[in-house]
Amino acid sequence: MYRRLLFIGSALLLVVILFAWQQSSRAPKPISLTPTLSGQPEYCLTCHADLPEISKSHPLQTFGCVSCHGGERLALNADLAHSNMRGGANPSDLSVVEMSCGGTSCHSGSEAENRDHIQRVMTSVQSTYAGAIANIRFTFGAQPDLNAYFGINAIKDEQTHTGITALSAFEPATETNSMIQKFGENCLTCHINAAPREEEAYARQTGCAACHATEQHKLTTAIPYTQCNACHNRGNYDLRSMTFVERADQPATRIQDYYQPIAQFTRCEYTLDCVDCHTRNEVMGDGDIHANQKDIQYVQCQTCHGTINQLPQTKTITGPNDIALKMEFLNPVSNLKVGDTILVTEKGEPLWNTRVLPNGTYELIGKATNLRFNFRPVMGTACEQKPDQQGSQYCHTCHAVER
C-alpha cells in the first residue's frame, strides 16, 4: 500500500512543481526603462507600454514615469506598483503638484526664468475662487465689502503687487448664513482643484491637467475652447436657490457653443479659441493674489486691433531666448523666428501666435485649430468709436453677430 501512496505522492509533487513552473514563467516579461533624470530603472512599461508620451517637453527617455507619478518603480504587482502614487492617476493635482511638477529646474523655479507656474496657479483666481466667495459673503452680509479675504485654501503672497498678502481658507461649515453654507455645498465644483460634476460634459481632471490634459495621458498648450467649456460654459449658478442650473440646449455648432453669458459677440470671438486671445497670466495667474476675475482679465478687442488713434502694441523678437519663442516651441503653429514682429498686450505679454505682416495687417494662427486669420487695425477705418469707450461691449454695439 505504501508503494502506491509513494507513487501518488510523487506524482502529486511533480504535478505541483510543473504547475509552479508554468505559473512562474507565465508572468509578463519585465520591460525596463532607465530615465536619464533619475538614473534608476523602472518597470512601469511592462503594463503601460500603450500609453502615449505625455508631451514633447517631457520625453519618456528623460522623465520616465516615476519622477512625475511616484509609485513603486520595481513592483510588477499592480497593487504595490500603484501604492505611493502621487495624486492617484493625476500627479498634477494641486495637493501633490509641488512634488510631481515642482522643483527649481521645472515648474516652481524663479519668476525671472518663467518657471514659477505652480506659484502662479496656486494664487490665481481659478484656484482661489476668491471673487466668487467674496461676492457671496458680501451679498449675504457676512462681510462688509467686496474685498477678498477667503480662498479655497489658505495662501500667502509676501511680495504682493495687488495689496492682498494672504487669503484664509474658506470654511462654509463655520458660516452662520445658510445660503453661504449652501453655496459651499453646491457651488464649489469649478475651481481648478475641485472634483468636477459627474456628467460627461463637465469631465476634466484637477490641477494642471484640468486645462492641459485634453486627451488621456497628453499634456498640451494647444487648449481648445471645449476644454474651457467643461467649467465655463455648462450652465449657471442660481443665486436664489444656490444651485447649479445646467444649460438645457444641445449646442451643435461652434457659434451655439460660444460662451453663453456673453449675449453679444463678434465673429472672431467664436471662431477663435479662448487661449488665442486670453494670455497665460490672465488664465494661470501672474503670481499675485487677485480679488476677482476682473482684476486679472484685461485683454480686449483693442489689444489686437488698437483704437482709432493708436495701433496695437508690437515687438520684434531680437534673440533666441525670447519668451515668445519658448512658448511657440511648445505649440509650433506659427513658425516664429528671430526678427519677426508680433503683437503684445498692454502688459507686455507676447501674443506669440500673431505676426505683423508687411502690408500693415496682422495674422493670427489658431493655437488649437491651426487656422490662419488675417485682420486689420481699427486706425484708418470708418469706425466711430469714442476714445474713452474701449470696452468690448462698445465694439459689440456694431460688430455683433446673431447666435
Next chain:
Amino acid sequence: MRPSFFHHLHPPTIPAAQSRWRYTLGAGGTAIFLALILTITGALEMFYYIPTPDQAAISIQTITYFVPFGALLRNLHFWAAQLFIIVSAVHLVRVVFTGAYIPPRRFNYLLGLALFVISILLNFTGYILRWDQGIQWALVVGTNLIKTIPFIGDSLYQALIGGTQPGSATLIRFYAWHIFGLMLPAAFLVGWHAFRVRREGGIALPPPTLRTDSERITRNELVRREILAMLFTGSALLVLSIFTPAPIAPPIIEMSPLSGEVRAPWFFLWVQQMLKWGDPFFWGVLIPVIILIILILIPYIFPRPAESELGRWFPKSSGLAQVTLAIIAVAIIVLTLLALIPIK
C-alpha cells in the same frame, strides 16, 4: 537493500505504535522537514537580500519580481515559516494531550519549548527584515514593549535596537539574529532534541512489559512514511506558495507606528488584542511570560499520567494539565480572532 546514510539516521526497527499518524500526527517530523526547507530557501534569499534600510524592501522587490523563481522562493520561505509555527504548536499540544512529557522526557520537553520560543523569534525577526510599511507598526510597538520592563527595559531596548529608535542598526541586528544568533542555537537544539528522543526510547509508549501491541516496523518502512509525509507537505507548501503570495508593501518612508499597516504578525495578534486592555507591561510582557512559565511547569506541578497510560490521547490522570493547555490555546485563538475583526 543496503541501508543508506538516511536510513542509518533511524533505528533498525521501532515499535509500530510510535509512527502511527493518529498518535503522533507526524508533527515533529514535519517541523524538521519545514526547518530544512526554511534553511535552504533562506540561504538562497541571502544571495539577494540587502540588510540596509533603504535597500531592504527594494531587494525584496527584486527577489519577488526579477529573480527567476524568486517569488516562488520567497513564498516558500514565508509559508514554511508560518506552517512551522502551526506544526510546532500542534506538536506541543500533542505532547501535552498524550502526557508524553513525563520523565525521562521532561527535559526534552523543555528543549522543545525553547525551540518553539526561538522559532517565534525567528519568525518575528524574519518579518522585520521586510523593512516595508507593513511591518513598522509591529516593529515600533513590539520593541517599545521591551522598554516597559522594569529596571532592565531601557538597556535591553538599546541592546536590541542599537539606538534610541529603530534604524539601520536595528535592521542589521535583526538580520544577524535571524540568520546567526537564532538559527545557530535552533540548529543545535533540533539536533539535541532529536538525539534525546532516540536516547529516551523513541516516541513515548508504555514500558515494553505493559505494551499490548508488539508489532515493529523496519527503518525502511519508517523512511518510506517520512518520504510520504514530505511529498504531501511539500505539495501543500507549493500550492500555498503559488496561490497566496507572501505579503509585500512599499518601502518605509518615515518610521512611524501610525503609517502603514497597523497590525502585528498573525502569531502576535493575541498580544496586540490584549494591549488594548491597558498597561502594556502587564498585558504585553507579563501575561505572555506567565503563559510560558505555566507551559514550562506543566511536567513539574500538575498530576502526571502513569507510564501505562502513555501512547494514547487524553490519559485521565493528567487531565488538569490538558485542561490548562486547552484553556490557554482557546484563549489565544479567541484573542487572535478578535484582533482580526476590522477596526471601525
